[in-house]
Amino acid sequence: MARFLIGTVPVIGHVGPAAPIARKLVEHGHEVWWYTGKVFQPTVEATGARFAPIANSLDYSDLGNVPEAWIVQRNALQGLDQLKFDLKHFFIDTALGQVQDLQVLLGEFPADVLLVDSFFLGAAWVHELGGPPWAEYGSTVLPTRSRDTAPFGLGLRPNASPLGQLCNRGLHWLFQSVLLRDVQAHTNAVRNRLGLRSVSQAFFDVTSPFLYLQGTVPAFEYPRGDLPAQVHFVGPLLPAPPAQFTPPSWWEELHKDRPVVHVTQGTVTTEPSDLIVPTLRALQKEDVLVVATTGGRPVEDIGLAPLPDNARVERFIPHYHLLPHIDVMVTNGGYNGVQMALAHGIPLVVAGRSEDKPEVAARVAWAGVGIDLRTKSPKPERIASAIKQLITNSTYKNRARRFQTEMERYDAPARAVALLEQLAQTGRPVLSDSQQSFTQLA
Structure with a gap:
């Protein structure tokens, strides 16, 4: 049996997708340790893995650990500036401590493979310093550079035409050499502290050369003629x-x-005035039942008193139990929530512009399974119109059901574990035998 050391950014959207993989690894008799934030210790231990807490990095699973000055500074930023702040402080700075912690853990537990989420930078650096091969699973859409797609974060559709590829090349240069130049300099400054050389590779282009597990079906992802051979679609x-x-x-x-x-609105960007309140207002006179979840915030934070007669609001309801009863889902575009909706054949209205959400929303629209409102704070009338389209136009529902059927063909944990076992056995890149099919479902 092999040893696997999992590392995850201490946020639920990064931790959640690793749980079914960890559980299946344990079922196969492998030893599994899992390094992440203290809040997620019960999640880790429920899989049978051994919990390893963050020691030298920032454990922001508990927001009380985040410096107040960071919160104030971040909240004052928007768009690209906020993204750059997050990259520098929550993903690049923390990688220094991740390396220190992982090296200590590897001394106690000489893992055959490191498995990390796609924003956990420390594993790549540990490997450069002589550590074991590392695998990666996508905690969002594929962010890696391609000649057929625009840079991650713009929410633009793919374009593989000669003119489109020319535009994409120009946008990639603009992002890497101008707009994100300070992020690259910041990355290299942190790398240099570890004795690593400076590199020109952008943050979103740091992809495991050994194995990348994408937690969806090919039809949800943009087609790429230059898709790296180590990328495997394993299903949700x-x-x-x-x-x-x-x-x-x-x-x-x-x-x-x-x-x-x-x-x-998921569990991170939970301001109810962005999406929950406009949706409740949009549907208050319609013959529908509206079920809202606040992502853990008190129901009173919604600020509607009384609530509309057709609204039911809870802090949290497990999607496992709720989604089989849902006809339309309105979301800010969290990747895992979107995959769960499609696994239940539910069409989506998406309204999100922070973090990775513009990219998720763009793919929902491109795949024909929902409507992208291209804003994080839509007006009630826009929400009402979009929901009406999804309910009355069977095209969206039919496409979502086709995704459901396609996703049911995948046993994601089993596929992921088989590929990880191959990597542990050979220590060499696990390459796909044939080109993945990216054809949109008819």
Whole structure:
């Protein structure tokens, strides 16, 4: 049996997809240690893996550990400036401590393979310093550079025509050499502190040369004629059923003969005035049931008193139990939530412009499974119009159901583990036998 050391950025969207992989590795008899934030210790231990806490890096699974000055500074920024702040402070600076912690752990637990999420930079640097081969799983859409796509973050559709490739090349140069030049300099300054040489590779282009596991089906991702051969689509990495679930008192209303709309802003960008409140207002006079979840915030934060008669609001409801009853999902574009919706054949209205959300929203629209409102704070009338389109136009529902059927063909944990076992056995890149099919589902 092999040893696997998992490392994840201490945020639920990065931790969640690793859980089914860790569980399956343990079921196969492998030894698994998992390095991440303290808040996620129960999640780690529920898989059978051994929890290894963050020691020298910043554990921002507990927001109380984040310097107040950072929060103030970040909240004052928007768009590209906010993205650059996050890259520097939450992903690049923390990689220094990740390297220190991983090297200590490898001294105790000489892993055959490191497995990390696609924003966990420390594993690549540990390998450069003589560590084991590392594999990566996508915690969002494929961010790596391609001649057929624009830079990650713009939310632009792919264009493989000669003119499109020329435009893409120009945009990549602009991003790397001008707009993100300070991020590259920041990266190299941190690398130099570890004795690593400066590089020109952009943050989003740091991809494992050994194995990359993308947690979706090819039809959701943009086609790339230059897709690296170590990228494998394994299907959606869905959470296990919750150990316990007590339905709220209104649960039987889900079975009545009217459409059910679910609105969520995930667990990071949870300001209810962005999406939850406009959705409740948009649908307050419609013959639908609206189920809103606040991502853990108190229901009172919504600020609507009284709530519309057709609205049911909870801090959290496991999607495992809720989504089988949903007709339309309104979301700010969290990657894992979108994959779960499609795994249940649910069309989407997406409104998100921070972090990776413009890219997720653009793919939802490109795949024909929903509508991208291209804003994080849509007006109620725009939301109402989009929901009406999804309910009345069967094209969206049919496409979402085709995705559901396609996703059901994949056993994501089993596929991921088989590829990881091959890497552990050979220590060499695990390359796909044939070109992945990126044809949109008809």
